[in-house]
Amino acid sequence: MNIAFYNHTSDVSGAEISLLLTAKHLKQAKPVLFAPEGELLQRARDHGLETVGIPSYRARLTRNPLLLLLHMLGMLWAGYLFAKQIRKHRMDIIHANSLRAGIMAALFCWMHRLPVVWHVRDNPPNGAIGKAIEQLASTAVSAILCISNSVIQGFDTDKLKNKLYLVHNGVSIREMTPEEKTFHRRNIREQLNTPPQSHVLVIIGQIAPWKRQEDAIRAAHRLIQDGMDVYLWVVGEPKFREENQTYRSSLGQLVENLQLVDRVRFTGFREDVLEICSAADLLLLCSDNEPFGRVIIEAMSQSLPIIATNAGGPREILENGTSGLLYEVGDVEHLAKHAAGLLTYQNLKRDMERIALKRVKEHFTIERTVEKVEAVYQEIVSAQAKNKLKFDKSVGKEVSP
Known part of the structure; x- marks a missing residue:
């Protein structure tokens, strides 16, 4: 499997450190990191990971309707550029490293035609924005990885119950003498x-x-x-x-x-x-x-x-x-x-x-985290294969056993 890790920012904080650690320890999948040029991509290259630099837009939640509209347009443009870029690469799954990156990837799933995984590392927003995010997730997202039960509880678990997975962060154990x-x-x-x-x-x-x-x-x-x-x-x-x-x-x-x-x-x-x-x-x-x-x-x-x-x-x-x-x-x-x-x-x-x-x-080891992440990848790939088999049968194609 070729996994497109997508991060909307080049800044490095806990979420980006977790991303790099996960990508580095994958066993059954090959990661490619898509992110704006900057510190994150440089660290990825230092780890020997394949990278692709992309444009991005830093949106902010605001109560000002004009600024909110501007940020939404900026996110749409960034999502379009990402979808355009990813079509040039042979990827199997998009693994978005934040809600913001996930929204950008999901809005253009009609364009890149890849299953999208959201890795949610913050508590999701409430109110109308939260409801809109849940609606998008219910129609355009294959899986939502949540780093704690606290994050899971921030979603409408009835609407998304088949897409929510608990995947705690992991650490690489290095005991010092x-x-x-x-x-x-x-x-x-x-x-x-x-x-x-x-x-x-x-x-x-x-x-x-x-x-x-x-x-x-x-x-x-x-x-x-x-x-x-x-x-x-x-x-x-x-x-x-x-x-x-x-x-x-x-x-x-x-x-x-x-x-x-x-x-x-x-x-x-x-x-x-x-x-x-x-x-x-x-x-x-x-x-x-x-x-x-x-x-x-x-x-x-x-x-x-x-x-x-x-x-x-x-x-x-x-x-x-x-x-x-x-x-x-x-x-x-x-x-x-x-x-x-x-x-x-x-x-x-x-x-x-x-x-x-x-x-x-x-x-809480990184090995346990990666095992759970790759199990989700496998579920998605298996579901796609079953759907393709059903489609091929429905249109009368000969399907190999």
Whole structure:
């Protein structure tokens, strides 16, 4: 099978990292990545993947009807150009890596005539837009891969029940030796001007209001007020929207107001996530309804304990009290209490590290993800073959056994 992976943007975030990892580990299919020129295609080429550069259009949800119309026209044009380009290649399935890419591919299925798979990595929109997306999916999409049950529940499951598949993200397990972990702990702490004996909390991800990095800052402040020697690393950068830039500025102001300038490190985007996990003591995930939380399984693979919000994907990944700790969104007091407990009781922390590593190996490896994805591909190809057989019989063609 030749699979056209379609991504509407060249920017790299968690969704694109998952795409590259999946494409790289396919066993029964050959991937070709279609995306605008930029960082994503360059990373794909570095991985030895075949790529095709295409034009794109960055649409935005807005309440302004004129801007909404403009964005819709832009998406239609991008979808048309993609369909035109893909007809030049011998592909069997289009695997769209987002709802936006999926919409563009599905709207022009009459032109490229290929089955379309949506890989939905965000919670789908509500209201009229959500209903329109579901209607399109019901008529023009062969399968919808959802990264969590939380994402599945965002769809009309009655209308789409035969097209929805749960496919959790997976991580490539790379266990580091104690010597490697010691090296990274020393090296990264030196880079980030953090004492070797201090406790380090880390929050990793795109800087955006719904990621709620301010909760991690306030929790670190409470721990420090209680006399704990704590530093916080905020790993990530604002992308995609102006409001994310504004939010990043507000985080800097919060750090100043709480007099934490010497305790909080804004690192920007980092590619060495596993190494950072090896150098920290706790991972915090404070998001409001995180669709999955890829960084959680990355931290689990390095035996780093996690405290995450009890909403969306994290509660599917973590077993509260054993492989991680959950707290309610925005409850900074409980977040700080959980962190203090794990940093104080080392036996509890070590047990959680061991169980987390075991759980990620059993449930969230990239090999399991790829196995489920390729099973969906096979279902689609088999269904196409059966339909073709029925059609050939109906028009009186001789069909080989």
